[in-house]
Amino acid sequence: MKLSREQYLKARDFILTNARMIERRLFHYHFEGGPAKGVFHAVYAYRNRDGGFGHGMEPDTASPESQPLFSVMALETIEEVGLLNKELLLSDFMPYFEEVTTDKGGVPWMFRPTSSYPCADHFKTVKEWAALSTTAPLLGILYKYEVDIPWMNTADQFVWQELDRLQEKHLFCHLCTPRRLQFLQFHPDRNRAKKELKKYKDWLQTSEIICDDYADEGWGLYGKPHRLYFAPHPNDVLSDSFTTSDIARDLNALIQKQKPDGRWDTWYGLSEGMKLEWAGIQTLWTLKTLKAYDRIEF
Structure with missing residues (x-):
């Protein structure tokens, strides 16, 4: 499974319209040659x-x-x-x-x-x-x-x-x-x-410590991490701690967690604005991880 181009563009638009300047500039750097x-x-x-x-x-x-x-x-x-x-x-x-x-x-x-x-x-x-x-x-x-x-x-x-x-x-x-x-x-x-x-x-x-309950709303957040937090790139030092099939399942689950507006969400934040900032951070991290594993259709 890959993140479709339509899904990628939704994530892009979410970052560019909701994230902080630092995440927007990082997105430009990693994905658009900024x-x-x-x-x-x-x-x-x-x-x-x-x-x-x-x-x-x-x-x-x-x-x-x-x-x-x-x-x-x-x-x-x-x-x-x-x-x-x-x-x-x-x-x-x-x-x-x-x-x-x-x-x-x-x-x-x-x-x-x-x-x-x-x-x-x-x-x-x-x-x-x-x-x-x-x-x-x-x-x-x-x-x-x-x-x-x-x-x-x-x-x-x-x-x-x-x-x-x-x-x-x-x-x-x-x-x-x-x-x-x-x-x-x-x-x-x-x-x-x-x-x-x-x-x-x-x-x-x-x-x-790894959470394998993909239906859990807290999957991937504090206290319930997935394998990709320990190995966000296939060449990371901890990558050999996990099987290829386990990593693949986590990648598929991560793609499926995208919200309709393009974001990957968190529950953090003192206000709606701060929650959007956290979501911008989470969405950028997710896109970088999916790109590292060649899971995006650009």
Whole structure:
């Protein structure tokens, strides 16, 4: 099964009429030959004077304060379109990350907003301690671009300690998985990284975290991930953890989940506008995944 051209055009129109500028520019880049520089400028619209990124870069909050998670998201997006380099990393990103690093050597996930701007309840009670989901991907990118700065030594110790401590108890959010994998993919200690990756693959194949109930309205959302979140591209590091037939079934189910207006939906969002923003993010992710598996009739 493939997404028909008519279905693809509906998804395109949904993104272009409802999604944020950042998703629209990413769509232009991935599907219509748009310039990477357009994505860069859309990302930097969220940047603050302290070098961090805020202003609701994740639609769960409208608060302007810089947040470590949003800054990692910005970094990942710049890399996605091929504009990241060592110089940009050190000049535009690391000063902020070094400033917010805790005594343990890790970067917090989020800080509680100090403004009165609307935000989701879970931000108001967030634990402001060092997190694997922000520190690991940052280190992975630094290793990938062969950066060597003193900050990395303590951060590296923190990540390994967290991997040993948490094991798989913290996988409520499948979106954290690619960020952990990036650390393991590019870590210079290849033997240690490969052993950790094998442990993760073994757990993934024996756990019950994958949701196979395609009729479940929560299929593919928090707590009920499908295989494609762990392997959004056939060449991803976790792709060999799943059979070809299982991946094919999930792809078919994903195509069938498209709504009549072209979107792939989520239940997230404080308002109808924020729900549309989340749907734009989800629709773009789905199109990129279907394209990677050659499941779109252009």
